[in-house]
Amino acid sequence: MKHIVLIGDGMADYPIKELGDKTVLEAADTPHMDRMALEGINGLATNVPDGMPAGSDVANMSVLGYDPAKHYSGRAPLEAASMGIELDKNDVAFRCNLITIENGDILDHSAGHISTEEASQLMQAIEDELGGDVHFYPGISYRHLMVAQFGADAVCTPPHDVVEEPALDHMPRGDSAEKLQELIRASWNILSEHPVNKKRIEEGKRPANSIWLWGQGYAPSMPSFEEMYGLKAAVISAVDLIKGLGICEGMDVIEVPGATGYLDTNYVGKAEYALESLKDHDIVFVHVEAPDEAGHMGSLEAKIQAVEDFDSKVVGTILEGIEKLSEECTVLVLPDHPTPIAVRTHTPDPVPFVIYPSFNRDADIVKTYSEDAATDGILSTVRGCDLIRTMLSL
Numbered sequence: 491m492k493h494i495v496l497i498g499d500g501m502a503d504y505p506i507k508e509l510g511d512k513t514v515l516e517a518a519d520t521p522h523m524d525r526m527a528l529e530g531i532n533g534l535a536t537n538v539p540d541g542m543p544a545g546s547d548v549a550n551m552s553v554l555g556y557d558p559a560k561h562y563s564g565r566a567p568l569e570a571a572s573m574g575i576e577l578d579k580n581d582v583a584f585r586c587n588l589i590t591i592e593n594g595d596i597l598d599h600s601a602g603h604i605s606t607e608e609a610s611q612l613m614q615a616i617e618d619e620l621g622g623d624v625h626f627y628p629g630i631s632y633r634h635l636m637v638a639q640f641g642a643d644a645v646c647t648p649p650h651d652v653v654e655e656p657a658l659d660h661m662p663r664g665d666s667a668e669k670l671q672e673l674i675r676a677s678w679n680i681l682s683e684h685p686v687n688k689k690r691i692e693e694g695k696r697p698a699n700s701i702w703l704w705g706q707g708y709a710p711s712m713p714s715f716e717e718m719y720g721l722k723a724a725v726i727s728a729v730d731l732i733k734g735l736g737i738c739e740g741m742d743v744i745e746v747p748g749a750t751g752y753l754d755t756n757y758v759g760k761a762e763y764a765l766e767s768l769k770d771h772d773i774v775f776v777h778v779e780a781p782d783e784a785g786h787m788g789s790l791e792a793k794i795q796a797v798e799d800f801d802s803k804v805v806g807t808i809l810e811g812i813e814k815l816s817e818e819c820t821v822l823v824l825p826d827h828p829t830p831i832a833v834r835t836h837t838p839d840p841v842p843f844v845i846y847p848s849f850n851r852d853a854d855i856v857k858t859y860s861e862d863a864a865t866d867g868i869l870s871t872v873r874g875c876d877l878i879r880t881m882l883s884l
């Protein structure tokens with residue numbers, strides 16, 4: 491038996507007035523996920539344990555089979571694993587966004603989804619000027635890292651949680667706050683004077699005129715997925731968070747050309763590489779960031795497009811492909827967390843999941859794939875970190 495887990499990051503939403511009080515999942519054209527819901531078994535997954543932050547780090551740790559309450563030690567250490575950054579036991583890894591501040595407000599957590607090529611030039615300038623007892627490492631688009639030996643207990647705020655709010659109201663507080671604030675302030679001059687940003691402004695693009703530090707922590711220690719579940723696992727994603735999570739769990743990372751972590755990602759390629767990976771893996775996790783980015787942008791049009799692309803190009807390709815496999819294969823589809831358009835950030839609400847086909851179980855009464863329909867699912871509500879075991883038990 492093979493298994494495929496398809497994660498539409500941030501796909502779930504709330505009822506939206508413009509959609510006649512439907513959610514994006516209810517209004518978008520999603521024939522493949524609807525067919526799975528009709529012919530499969532459904533339920534709600536709680537991927538964010540009570541009291542924990544509703545981040546993609548916590549939620550995807552659940553989806554990838556681990557209880558965040560036991561294993562979570564911060565977001566950036568997971569990203570560091572993907573970026574090949576060895577963390578000593580006293581190293582504190584911080585996520586270092588390149589953001590846009592305008593008139594003192596955090597305008598954009600992604601600096602207009604700056605290209606990786608432009609961002610790496612800016613991060614090199616930051617390292618040249620501010621590197622020393624801290625070091626900066628370039629990642630994908632606006633997502634970079636800083637490693638320090640201080641600040642593990644600082645109170646830092648994800649920039650995508652406070653878009654259009656004054657930056658000074660959300661600067662790091664508590665442990666080593668002064669040092670962290672000094673680094674952020676020092677970046678303003680370095681970045682605003684940089685030719686990359688001068689060109690971006692000439693081209694009418696948002697400048698990456700500040701770094702923003704958050705998501706810090708120490709290196710995690712986790713048993714491997716194979717030790718936990720007895721399955722050889724692979725993971726596919728464009729973003730270092732998910733690849734790093736997979737690496738920490740002993741999974742193989744499968745790189746897909748054209749995977750961007752954005753609306754223009756290589757959806758079909760991710761599905762095709764996933765099917766191929768089943769030749770030498772028992773389970774593959776496929777993560778698609780696009781719906782989440784659309785939610786953070788507050789763009790209803792972009793989120794509907796991202797969900798429809800996920801359904802037609804990822805889920806559709808997978809459902810067609812498993813028909814040609816020489817052995818049975820179950821498919822689990824779910825978001826990690828909602829990223830509702832209305833709030834432009836993550837919420838901890840339970841998310842709909844569907845397992846297809848239901849080899850040994852009759853299909854339940856659910857007819858379509860959505861937040862509301864899933865409440866009638868035969869699997870009721872399952873702790874996200876128990877979902878893999880639930881799927882394996884069917």
Ligand SMILES: O=C(O)[C@@H](CO)OP(=O)(O)O
Binds near residue numbers: 545779782
């Ligand atoms: O990568 C990030 O900074 C965040 C916000 O876009 O992504 P996610 O919501 O998936 O954690």
